[in-house]
Amino acid sequence: MDPIEKIIQEAQERGDFDNLSGAGKPLNLNENPWVPPDWQMAYRMLASSGFAPDVVEEDKAIRGQIAELERTLERFADRWDVLSVDRRRAQLPAREKFLRDYLEEIRTINSRIHSFNATAPRAMNRGTLVPATMRQVAESRLVVD
16 A cells, blocks of 8 residues: 555544545535636636636647647548559659748747747646657658658
């Protein structure tokens, strides 16, 4: 048993968790404990209208941008896969342009992630996309021969 579990078990045995206020009642998950009390009503109104805090909306937008980047690669790769080797060779300039645009979009997303990480709570921070790795993945999907 790890030390934390041991401490919790000992507290339970001593009855430290007995008769706590709210015991046996469902948690109120409508309130965000990180929002100051004087802002709770505003956040409740936004949530009931389908809005989320800016940091949540930005995280959702970044995830959407990454998903769109992945779909773009898949669409291009699907078109690329049906080409003959001779057509692929003839289309190398288009492949290179796609890869340049793909890497530029990665840089744009990474810049957005850096800005997001500067303002978001640490627990929400996102890792950046690694351009070299992403290019290798894209190139492996767009083989010539």
